[in-house]
Amino acid sequence: MDSRPLHPDSIAAQALGWIDEATRAVIPPIHVSTTYLRDPDNQYRSGRVYARADNPAFDQAEAVINALEGGREALLFASGMAAATACFQALRPGDHVLVPQVMYWSLRNWLAAFGADWGVDVESIDMTSPAALRAALRPGRTRLVWVETPANPLWSITDIADAAAAAHAAGALLAVDSTVATPVFTRPLALGADLVMHAATKYLNGHSDLIAGALVTRADGEHWQRVRKVRSQIGGTLGSFEAWLLVRGLRTLPLRVRAAAASAQRIALHFAAHPRVREVLYPGLPGFAGHAAAARQMQGGFGGMLSICVTGGEAAAIAAAAKVRLWKRATSLGGTESLIEHRASVEGPGTPAPADLLRLSVGLEQVDDLIADLEQALA
Numbered sequence: 001m002d003s004r005p006l007h008p009d010s011i012a013a014q015a016l017g018w019i020d021e022a023t024r025a026v027i028p029p030i031h032v033s034t035t036y037l038r039d040p041d042n043q044y045r046s047g048r049v050y051a052r053a054d055n056p057a058f059d060q061a062e063a064v065i066n067a068l069e070g071g072r073e074a075l076l077f078a079s080g081m082a083a084a085t086a087c088f089q090a091l092r093p094g095d096h097v098l099v100p101q102v103m104y105w106s107l108r109n110w111l112a113a114f115g116a117d118w119g120v121d122v123e124s125i126d127m128t129s130p131a132a133l134r135a136a137l138r139p140g141r142t143r144l145v146w147v148e149t150p151a152n153p154l155w156s157i158t159d160i161a162d163a164a165a166a167a168h169a170a171g172a173l174l175a176v177d178s179t180v181a182t183p184v185f186t187r188p189l190a191l192g193a194d195l196v197m198h199a200a201t202k203y204l205n206g207h208s209d210l211i212a213g214a215l216v217t218r219a220d221g222e223h224w225q226r227v228r229k230v231r232s233q234i235g236g237t238l239g240s241f242e243a244w245l246l247v248r249g250l251r252t253l254p255l256r257v258r259a260a261a262a263s264a265q266r267i268a269l270h271f272a273a274h275p276r277v278r279e280v281l282y283p284g285l286p287g288f289a290g291h292a293a294a295a296r297q298m299q300g301g302f303g304g305m306l307s308i309c310v311t312g313g314e315a316a317a318i319a320a321a322a323k324v325r326l327w328k329r330a331t332s333l334g335g336t337e338s339l340i341e342h343r344a345s346v347e348g349p350g351t352p353a354p355a356d357l358l359r360l361s362v363g364l365e366q367v368d369d370l371i372a373d374l375e376q377a378l379a
């Protein structure tokens, strides 16, 4: 083979083609040891001491995620939240950070308390507006800009390349929660971002059967060193079995997310002009506010997440969710099964989700079945 870089599909399908050298197995074993033998001369030549910091069960999943994102290094965490919060815990009191008004709800809640308790100045802005970002950056004080794109639950788009340029001009790092976009559709590091975060619970694993998170970095700077310490010392580490399952899920990531995105696009178009639907929010719709920016930075699809705002308000939305048969009423996203959720009920007061919004995670069922089920639920 020549040395041209492998296509992401090939990286994923073989999980980088690693084999277990000891047995020649093409599927890795599950390493469960918590501790490693010290050499008689008191050295640790294996490079591994204790599994909170050095678990070989993480190596393959981290290498695959790193390769898909084009990063320098990836780290697995016990959850998406553990990965995201590590980026903020690595900051120092007095640091200023900018976060979006529209973002993953649990992280926003945590940040409000964390910022106050730990002396980190957390400021929420309209992250879809390059002007708002530039106005809010404080050169020398802003350490981190956190972006989520497409952002829960309105699927708002932030132009990553532009945000990276603005953040860097002010001396700040740009971190992107790319859970919804996945590395199949967007590669934030290539667009200038410094960090990528994934709730691997969602598309990377893709089967709704484990909680995991990942961070990928472009460079090994001071902030990343502190992130590594947060993981190994505070210990938000993933279990070995979960890491092994994650590799299995990653093998089919490109196929799964392309199928979900193709169905999401069809569902969005189908319901965009539906009499029972006030509005469809989906980055793939030409009339969507962030469509142009999404088209610039998302290649091959706009993801599997969309929201439908139902005519008749909150009661009509909840009634429609009550009538689905094939779609499952549940939170989360990125699994093979399609999920529907009245988002305002979950997020409570202060949510940016309109009361009539139903969030849809499109799975791998046949798309006409999904459309027919929504049709009867809305009727």
Ligand SMILES: *Cc1c(COP(=O)(O)O)cnc(C)c1O
Binding pocket: 079, 080, 081, 082, 084, 104, 107, 148, 152, 177, 179, 180, 199, 200, 201, 202, 211, 212, 213, 333
């Ligand atoms: C689910 C999710 C998270 C949090 O991940 P967990 O694994 O549930 O902790 C963060 N960001 C986004 C966009 C998510 O969907």
